[in-house]
């Protein structure tokens with residue numbers, strides 16, 4: 613007979629070593645029934661258990677191709693939602709700690725995006741659907757992906773944003789991009805859209821705080837959202853480092869502020885950052901603007917080749933929500949699964965999932 617789910621209280625104070633042993637034991641019992649998809653920002657004590665790792669795009673594809681019954685997502689909430697949307701109905705997507713959200717994703721809500729769409733209609737005198745393609749960064753809730761699906765829009769990630777914006781501008785003259793203004797601005801700038809043709813939409817002000825003329829002439833409306841981790845990187849960090857290491861290279865994630873991206877030698881997704889540094893010549897020196905767990909692991913991995921990898925900010929910039937996935941939560945989740953109890957399942961209601969799938973599948977087919 614199946615036992616009742618074990619409560620997390622019994623795992624909360626597990627010592628690290630015991631938690632690790634229980635993860636290994638539960639995984640052995642589960643075998644191929646469970647797959648662990650792990651984002652590059654996960655802490656070392658979780659990353660070591662990964663079956664598959666990647667950036668958001670790669671992990672979305674892996675989730676859509678997985679044969680496992682249980683997709684255990686060591687990442688944040690929107691990633692587990694995408695896994696649920698793209699996997700088969702009988703597969704189960706699990707997030708070991710439900711508090712692992714993404715603070716940037718929370719900066720755009722469906723209510724605020726719908727209000728923005730209504731206000732755009734008022735200013736334009738017609739439905740915005742013929743004027744703006746809505747594009748949501750994958751770091752967003754499923755209902756916003758559904759909004760994009762319903763309005764002929766699309767999802768993008770940090771690795772395909774350029775291709776997705778090309779597609780979006782081919783549909784309509786303008787783009788409404790949410791929630792990350794930095795990714796939107798940098799990508800559009802790379803495509804030759806001038807900063808004058810972009811405007812920041814502040815969701816807490818009427819008409820986004822913009823004049824009707826500015827809205828009508830804008831090519832790119834950028835939602836006023838950002839990542840608190842990448843916001844910490846500053847151009848002064850790069851300048852000081854370059855003075856000491858003029859031979860070195862700088863690489864940043866596109867969630868970093870515009871000036872940081874502009875002063876970097878390379879800008880790209882977590883996957884691109886890792887690949888670029890790993891493929892670089894032995895002995896090269898790198899300053900990296902992205903989350904600390906990734907940078908520390910990368911520094912360790914390339915040290916033997918004489919490469920030096922340094923973190924961009926003098927202050928610690930970890931993604932505190934990714935950090936919430938710890939060995940205690942993973943052990944709790946996996947032991948329950950091995951006992952036949954599903955805990956922390958992430959389910960997107962089907963009516964919403966169907967529309968969200970539209971915008972995600974558009975993305976996967978374009979990129």
Ligand code: 13P
Nearest residue numbers: 667668669769770881882
């Ligand atoms: P990547 O898709 O580049 O892994 O980025 C995800 C993310 O949340 C970065 O902050």
Ligand code: SF4
Nearest residue numbers: 714715716839841931
């Ligand atoms: Fe969200 Fe920033 Fe964390 Fe990425 S690093 S998951 S954007 S809060």
